[in-house]
C-alpha cells in the first residue's frame with residue numbers, strides 16, 4: 001500500500017482530535033523522529049509541538065467496506081526506542097447503523113473487537129506489530145452503546161511477564177461525547193497510559209470494559225512475500241476493520 005498524502009487524515013481533523021484529547025485527558029507525549037515527517041512536514045511540526053508520539057488512523061467506522069485503512073507513523077522504526085512496547089493506546093471510532101446487534105444498540109462483537117484492538121495496540125511494540133496475540137479476552141458490557149455514537153477505547157498494559165511471554169492489559173470503552181465528532185476514526189499509541197484508562201471518571205459514560213491476556217507467539221504463521229512493518233500494521237488495522245464490516249452486514253440483513 002502506498003502512503004500518499006491522500007491516504008492521510010486531514011491535518012485539521014487530526015489537530016482537532018488531539019486538542020480535544022488534551023483538553024479532556026491532559027495528554028502529553030514525547031515526540032519521535034519521523035518517517036512521516038519526510039512526507040508531511042506540517043504533520044511532523046504539529047506532532048512535535050503537541051508532543052504526540054504516534055498516530056495510526058484506522059477505518060473502524062461506519063462505511064468500513066468503502067474506507068481504505070489508513071496509516072501513518074511519526075516513530076523512527078530503526079531506533080532502539082521504537083522497539084520498546086507502548087503501554088497505552090486510544091482508538092476513537094464512530095459506530096454506525098451497520099454495527100447493529102440484537103439489543104438494538106451496537107453489536108457486542110464490534111465492541112469486543114474495538115477493545116481487543118486497543119489493548120493489542122498498547123501491547124505490541126511498533127517494531128513488531130504481530131508479536132503478541134490475544135489469548136484471552138473478557139468483556140463486561142455495562143450499557144447499550146447507542147448506534148451512531150462516537151466512542152473511545154482507552155487501553156493500558158498493567159503487567160508484563162516477558163520471560164513467560166505474557167502481557168496483561170485493560171481497556172474501557174467510553175462515550176467520546178464531542179471529543180471525536182469532527183475527526184476521522186483514528187488511533188494513537190502512547191508512551192504512558194492515560195490515567196483515565198485505569199479508572200472510571202465521573203466525566204464519561206463507560207459502555208464496556210475488558211481485560212485481556214496477550215501472549216507472544218513462539219512461531220509466526222507463514223506470510224506470503226516480504227512485508228514491511230508498515231504493511232504489517234496496515235494489514236492489522238484492515239483485519240479489525242474487515243471483521244467489524246463482516247460482522248455488521250449479516251446482522252443488518254437479518255433484522
Ligand SMILES: CCCCCCCCCCCCCCCC(=O)SCCNC(=O)CCNC(=O)[C@H](O)C(C)(C)COP(=O)(O)OP(=O)(O)OC[C@H]1O[C@@H](n2cnc3c(N)ncnc32)[C@H](O)[C@@H]1OP(=O)(O)O
Nearest residue numbers: 116117120121126129133134135136164215217218229233
Ligand atoms: C510501524 C508499525 C507499527 C504498528 C503498530 C500497530 C500495532 C497494531 C496492533 C493491533 C492489535 C490487534 C489486536 C488483535 C489481536 C488478535 O486478534 S490476535 C487473533 C486472535 N488470537 C489468536 O488467534 C491466538 C491463537 N492462539 C495462539 O496462537 C496460541 O494459543 C498462543 C496464544 C500464542 C499461546 O500458545 P503457546 O505459544 O503454545 O502458549 P504456551 O507456551 O502454552 O503458553 C504461554 C503462557 O500463556 C498462557 N496461556 C496461553 N494461552 C492461554 C489462554 N487462552 N488463557 C490463559 N493463559 C494462556 C499459558 O498458560 C502459559 O503461561 P505460563 O505457564 O508461562 O505462566
